[in-house]
Amino acid sequence: MKKLRKKIIAGNWKMNKTTADAASLAEGLKLELGDCLDVDIVLCPPFTALSAVSGIIDDCHMKLGAQDMHWESEGAYTGEISSGMLRDLYCNYVILGHSERRAYFGETNETVNKKVKAAIAATLIPIVCVGETLEQRESGTTEAVVRDQVENSLAGLDDDLAKIVVAYEPVWAIGTGLTATPDQAQDVHAFIRKLLAEIGGSDIADGVRIQYGGSMKPANAAELLEKQDIDGGLIGGAALDVRSFAEIVKAAM
Secondary structure, three states, X not given: OOOOOOOEEEEEOOOOOOHHHHXXXXXXXXXXXXXXXXXEEEEEOOHHHHHHHHHHHOOOOOEEEEOOOOOOOOOOOOOOOOHHHHHHOOOOEEEEOOHHHHHHOOOOHHHHHHHHHHHHHOOOEEEEEEOOOHHHHHOOOHHHHHHHHHHHHOOXXXXXXXXXXXXXXXXXXXXXXXXXXXXXXXXXXXXXHHHHHHHHOHHHHHHOEEEEOOOOOHHHHHXXXXXXXXXXXXXXXXXXXXXXXXXXXXXXX
């Protein structure tokens, strides 16, 4: 029997929005979605806007997330942010291993693994991203790539595996206008859940939420979210517009 998992919709604002713009977006989302209890809603603005957004949503049901963090708690790491700094701003979530971090900034499974463990130690919920490029999908290596990322990004978590969220990002569908079909997305989500069961057992795997992170929009959200192993969305472009993001959240209810 399918385990009931509460849907989670997270907005990854990436490198968009000044502090004032972020505050305006957060205010609009709070007005539209602040009373929502049926879906876990996470807003992930850039670091510069975390404080402003935190103050706006602190009295509603939406949660705050960051887009990355370092694995060390402090030190000579110019330009980095620690888990303690995120907790100080009342962050609950942190995105780790996003495909853009892997592609542009040298993130590896090993560094992602260290960050995941540091996030859990700080009682942050990591949203751990995995997914294949177009070249990898076309060459038939999707499962091998995803297995490598899942097994090595989550190595050594043991029972802490239950404390994470996984986001499947078909890299070829991010910002390209392409989207995996619901069946394509479901197939990989089911494969990821199988991998999680191999790592932590079926009971833990059945409880871990797996988001879809490849250009989910109001037009395709409901069809994707009705699939058995798709437990939410990690939303990019559509998260920057109040109406679009709200429609995706409502599709998850």
